[in-house]
Amino acid sequence: MTLPSGADLYPVVEATWSPVRAFRVGPWMIRDGQGGGSRVSAATAVDAVSLADLAVAEAAMEDLGQQSLFMIRDCDDALDEMLEAQGYAVKDPVALYAVDVARLTDEPLPPVSAMPAWPPLAIMAEIWKSGGIGPERLAVMERVNCPKTGLLGRIQDQPAASAFVACDGKVAMIHALEVVPALRRLGVARNMMRAAAIWAQNHGATTLALAVTRSNVSANALYSSLGMTVVGYYHYRIK
Template structure:
């Protein structure tokens, strides 16, 4: 899978409430759904004036300027660093071929049940992020295992997993691995060739699990957040 395909699937399966282009910068309204749906991205050649215009637009919406900087965007990264932007949440996009993964045929459901919403809420995934899931078009589902659940949606031949949450009591007991196998089974049933996800590099336990399951990095990004 190419990095471009991974980022396209990420945007399609975890969509912003609205987007608009201001010159080469794509602005996002995340409706309080988190950085991934709120960060601006670069979509073409830029100058310092383009960054300034994007900053003004984001501040005009009552929020601090925030950019997603993808691997290969060194010029943007340097420009934001020079303006005092701090790095936030370095993240990897991981992917594996579905036919190489362990699969479990699981009962899937949409919309999420009250129990699934409660489990997500325990991990800080509230109504605004549920709204992100609701905006995703195409096949999508919630997968549940005792103590764990996740959201999965399709974009072309890629199934993207989001919001994997395992309760503290169920950790190190196979719940995460079981949900991942359910996700692979669901992706296979949808005819997807790939299962992908995004994970922060600071999340060592999750990265270790995904490595054991056979996932490899196909893309990376971090955020740059403007000084107060």
């Protein structure tokens, strides 16, 4: 099958990891993230922008109590250059991965190694909290308005991981995959990815995708080992 491109995945990222609201201001899409992280707070260019338009976006984000932050997608080279010239620094270069779900559903999971749970169980929230995924990001999960679930991973008869997965049309995205540090390198994350693919397939998705910072060497190695393909990139520019 043909995997979606990075451009195809940008709206899926937003549908499956949603801001409180997104609204047009001039040539910009402004997002109200309320502490939920860069993905739900960054502005993007909808139309061609000029240096004069920059102050409009900055003022809109200031009105929300947010830092001036822009998402730079594969199509935003001119904006990237403009922001660099204005002293904006690169933040968190991200790779977008995708895979045919059939590649991850071709063998059964070990019994009770990963299971869907929504609303999230208390232990899942604890695992997320230990990894820096607090109530603001849990609120992001709550407001996602498409098929979704949490995943609880287990190994050695104990809770080992939490993740969130949501389905937008034929693409499911996994977010907030967090494995308990003491239980890493035991195959937990691999089981969680397979569980996400099984859930996605059961909800009509043909592709499983995710976004990960390019500096996360171990995560990128895992996703590549599972046969996932990098289909796009983005990064942020922060003032």
